[in-house]
Amino acid sequence: xxxxxxxxxxxxxxxxxxxxxxxxxxxxxxxxxxxxxxxxxxxxxxxxxxxxxxxxxxxxxxxxxxxxxxxxxxxxxxxxxxxxxxxxxxxxxxxxxxxxxxxxxxxxxxxxxxxxxxxxxxxxxxxxxxxxxxxxxxxxxxxxxxxxxxxxxxxxxxxxxxxxxxxxxxxxxxxxxxxxxxxxxxxxxxxxxxxxxxxxxxxxxxxxxxxxxxxxxxxxxxxxxxxxxxxxxxxxxxxxxxxxxxxxxxxxxxxxxxxxxxxxxxxxxxxxxxxxxxxxxxxxxxxxxxxxxxxxxxxxxxxxxxxxxxxxxxxxxxxxxxxxxxxxxxxxxxxxxxxxxxxxxxxxxxxxxxxxxxxxxxxxxxxxxxxxxxxxxxxxxxxxxxxxxxxxxxxxxxxxxxxxxxxxxxxxxxxxxxxxxxxxxxxxxxxxxxxxxxxxxxxxxxxxxxxxxxxxxxxxxxxxxxxxxxxxxxxxxxxxxxxxxxxxxxxxxxxxxxxxxxxxxxxxxxxxxxxxxxxxxxxxxxxxxxxxxxxxxxxxxxx
Numbered sequence: 282x283x284x285x286x287x288x289x290x291x292x293x294x295x296x297x298x299x300x301x302x303x304x305x306x307x308x309x310x311x312x313x314x315x316x317x318x319x320x321x322x323x324x325x326x327x328x329x330x331x332x333x334x335x336x337x338x339x340x341x342x343x344x345x346x347x348x349x350x351x352x353x354x355x356x357x358x359x360x361x362x363x364x365x366x367x368x369x370x371x372x373x374x375x376x377x378x379x380x381x382x383x384x385x386x387x388x389x390x391x392x393x394x395x396x397x398x399x400x401x402x403x404x405x406x407x408x409x410x411x412x413x414x415x416x417x418x419x420x421x422x423x424x425x426x427x428x429x430x431x432x433x434x435x436x437x438x439x440x441x442x443x444x445x446x447x448x449x450x451x452x453x454x455x456x457x458x459x460x461x462x463x464x465x466x467x468x469x470x471x472x473x474x475x476x477x478x479x480x481x482x483x484x485x486x487x488x489x490x491x492x493x494x495x496x497x498x499x500x501x502x503x504x505x506x507x508x509x510x511x512x513x514x515x516x517x518x519x520x521x522x523x524x525x526x527x528x529x530x531x532x533x534x535x536x537x538x539x540x541x542x543x544x545x546x547x548x549x550x551x552x553x554x555x556x557x558x559x560x561x562x563x564x565x566x567x568x569x570x571x572x573x574x575x576x577x578x579x580x581x582x583x584x585x586x587x588x589x590x591x592x593x594x595x596x597x598x599x600x601x602x603x604x605x606x607x608x609x610x611x612x613x614x615x616x617x618x619x620x621x622x623x624x625x626x627x628x629x630x631x632x633x634x635x636x637x638x639x640x641x642x643x644x645x646x647x648x649x650x651x652x653x654x655x656x657x658x659x660x661x662x663x664x665x666x667x668x669x670x671x672x673x674x675x676x677x678x679x680x681x682x683x684x685x686x687x688x689x690x691x692x693x694x695x696x697x698x699x700x701x702x703x704x705x706x707x708x709x710x711x712x713x714x715x716x717x718x719x720x721x722x723x724x725x726x727x728x729x730x731x732x733x734x735x736x737x738x739x740x741x742x743x744x745x746x747x748x749x750x751x752x753x754x755x756x757x758x759x760x761x762x763x764x765x766x767x768x769x770x771x772x773x774x775x776x777x778x779x780x781x782x783x784x785x786x787x788x789x790x791x792x793x794x795x796x797x798x799x800x801x802x803x804x805x806x807x808x809x810x811x812x813x814x815x816x817x818x819x820x821x822x823x824x
Contacts, residue, residue, distance in 0.1 A: 307319070323410045323419070327410075330434075331433070334354045335349070338406075342408075380448075380697040381698070389445050389449065392439070396439035399434050399438065400435040412424065470574055470575060471576070472576050473580050474561065500704070505714075513530060515570035516529070517570040517575075522541070530567060549563070565578075571730075580689075594667070597638055602784050603816065606619075606647065607626070607644065625796045625799060638660055647811050648818060649724065651718045651724070655720075655820070713742055717735060721738070784817075784820075
């Protein structure tokens with residue numbers, strides 16, 4: 282019997298037996314192969330690991346590791362295919378899975394594990410390449426190609442896991458864990474409240490109240506704005522505040538609808554056991570009773586943090602109907618006179634950053650509350666219209682982090698995916714608007730409102746949206762116009778599109794309106810001339 286022993290290399294060290302004889306397969310046995318073959322082999326292994334993780338190990342390395350990795354690869358491909366099918370056929374289901382707290386946690390852990398496993402395969406591929414066998418000039422290119430492939434593959438999965446975890450944390454901070462809500466008469470109605478919450482305040486006193494009503498099937502949307510100075514607000518039948526104010530919130534001039542939040546927070550929290558924000562819930566019930574519809578959930582926006590959200594979006598684009606001041610400090614509170622403006626937002630097409638968008642939605646100097654309400658509606662529409670998927674992905678981390686500082690809501694996190702899908706359906710569609718005040722009602726209407734008239738106008742608005750959803754035909758709607766406190770309904774006609782206006786950029790005699798002109802009027806104490814020139818600043822349309 283002849284014994285075989287490892288052959289000694291010229292350096293005196295023994296070599297493995299598979300290195301002693303040239304083999305026909307240079308992919309698995311590279312020793313002795315020509316330099317061009319080794320170069321092609323190296324790039325091939327990198328490409329295989331990038332495109333089909335585990336395949337490089339099967340053809341050139343540890344087959345057990347390769348088979349295990351390939352099984353995982355095939356499972357991931359199958360799951361990706363299922364996700365694509367759900368995206369095309371059942372998008373709400375897919376989004377609910379992704380936004381569900383448990384589902385998103387499993388997805389984060391899964392993506393992180395895949396990223397680590399893929400990185401291990403790339404490292405193993407580098408060992409299989411055996412850079413020492415390559416020509417010195419080729420080695421840097423091969424290593425660079427492998428590193429780039431690893432960043433594109435493993436790095437992308439790791440970053441996706443990080444972003445998903447950021448979103449998961451934001452969802453947990455903003456949204457509730459309560460039960461899901463069902464549509465009311467085929468619609469979801471959300472109350473948007475904007476206000477401030479400072480250290481000296483208990484509860485927010487909303488500066489703006491808007492109901493966003495969305496068709497549960499088509500996503501067609503209507504915005505109904507309720508002025509903050511509405512008196513005698515009616516609570517819904519199931520509201521515990523109805524026992525305190527059975528005839529409505531009617532304690533006089535102090536009982537404006539935006540005072541409900543603070544009063545309930547300070548005095549009636551005991552009526553709302555187990556409710557996270559009793560003031561917000563009571564305000565929701567008051568808006569429900571006032572409009573005659575069931576408002577299912579609220580979104581509360583802190584206006585001081587609102588600018589951060591706009592900045593994270595990259596700003597908003599609007600067409601402004603008139604100049605809007607960035608008001609200075611109040612110098613005559615009795616007459617509502619401010620000091621010199623800090624600046625102006627001109628009429629015409631504008632791109633507003635967060636600071637200017639906040640001022641645009643809040644300024645009411647030289648005009649009334651209703652002009653401000655129209656601008657607030659416009660800002661909301663611009664945000665909904667311009668937050669496209671590409672921008673969301675590109676700025677996801679900033680938007681998510683800003684959202685945790687800006688938004689609070691009682692919307693169930695488990696239902697968020699369905700509402701995101703609904704928002705995607707709503708994107709690009711025309712939005713109908715109704716204001717419980719000018720231009721749809723007389724200015725005095727909010728002081729002595731006729732709730733039967735309000736209910737009728739709201740029903741007309743939502744019925745028109747439902748009819749449009751059914752046949753996509755144009756439905757005549759009530760035109761903006763005065764409505765007396767007695768409640769005489771205006772004649773119906775087709776309302777012009779909200780964007781059908783020409784920004785006022787010149788004086789009646791044709792001179793261009795400038796910041797200097799407006800500031801000169803202010804220094805002269807000529808407030809009326811400024812009011813005349815900026816009277817159209819409530820007109821606004823998103824671009």
